[in-house]
Amino acid sequence: MFLYPNMERSHSDLDLGNVEVAETSRDRNGKAPLLGGVENSPAAEAGVGCKRRVAISDLIFRISAAAAALTATIIMGSAQQTLPFFTQLLQFVASYDDLPTSSYFVIALSLVTGYLVLSVPFSVVCIARPQVAGPRFLLIVFDTVSLAFAASAAASSAAIVYLAHNGNSAANWLTICRQFSDFCQKISGGVVASLIAVALLVLLLASSAIALKIHS
Incomplete structure (x- = not known):
């Protein structure tokens, strides 16, 4: 009877952690190539x-x-x-x-x-x-x-x-x-x-x- 709130809270914390990890990984994977690609972009080379x-x-x-x-x-x-x-x-x-x-x-x-x-x-x-x-x-x-x-x-x-x-x-x-x-x-x-x-x-x-x- 008392296990259900704890389980719901743990599942919600786990979901928020996954969202934060996903956002952090997306920022790292998205921004790093953008900063590195400004100098070596195809438009600049052209x-x-x-x-x-x-x-x-x-x-x-x-x-x-x-x-x-x-x-x-x-x-x-x-x-x-x-x-x-x-x-x-x-x-x-x-x-x-x-x-x-x-x-x-x-x-x-x-x-x-x-x-x-x-x-x-x-x-x-x-x-x-x-x-x-x-x-x-x-x-x-x-x-x-x-x-x-x-x-x-x-x-x-x-x-x-x-x-x-x-x-x-x-x-x-x-x-x-x-x-x-x-x-x-x-x-x-x-x-x-x-x-x-x-x-x-x-x-x-x-x-x-x-x-x-x-x-x-």
């Missing part, structure tokens, strides 16, 4: 891999832009032609340094080439440590400055190339490419190479912006 792929494309664009800028500098810097005449006392010479825009073109593209070559190690650092935002931020700042130099040089020289090929009848500016055809071909090639460098610099800025967006 983000790092995406940053590394963007950094690799940045390096490819950077080397290609440096090659295009160097090609433009060499072509424009070697643009020179002398018209053949019967006498050495009377000669007409066309050279890139006769035009201020062409001189600025050579200087600006030389600076852009030098910067792109020096920035390659920083791009490699971004590949090795894609989670670090400092080098990427420095690259995007200096890439913007380089883009401004390259775009201004290409635009000003493109205007001169257009006038050299077509002239301007309203201003009585005659075309010079009919006489200096080789000279015009070289400066035109330099402008085309500079425009390719500008396009690659735009891709550099886009990839840097994507990398910073992924980082944030």
Whole structure:
């Protein structure tokens, strides 16, 4: 008669103990993987891999832009032609340094080439440590400055190339490419190479912006 309350109380205590043990085991089994899985989650690993792929494309664009800028500098810097005449006392010479825009073109593209070559190690650092935002931020700042130099040089020289090929009848500016055809071909090639460098610099800025967006 007195055994039934004791038995009921013992059964209730046993049930509460099982509930506490179950809750404790569930907390331990649930929270521990959650804390350990934050750092090694598939989403985090996918983000790092995406940053590394963007950094690799940045390096490819950077080397290609440096090659295009160097090609433009060499072509424009070697643009020179002398018209053949019967006498050495009377000669007409066309050279890139006769035009201020062409001189600025050579200087600006030389600076852009030098910067792109020096920035390659920083791009490699971004590949090795894609989670670090400092080098990427420095690259995007200096890439913007380089883009401004390259775009201004290409635009000003493109205007001169257009006038050299077509002239301007309203201003009585005659075309010079009919006489200096080789000279015009070289400066035109330099402008085309500079425009390719500008396009690659735009891709550099886009990839840097994507990398910073992924980082944030």
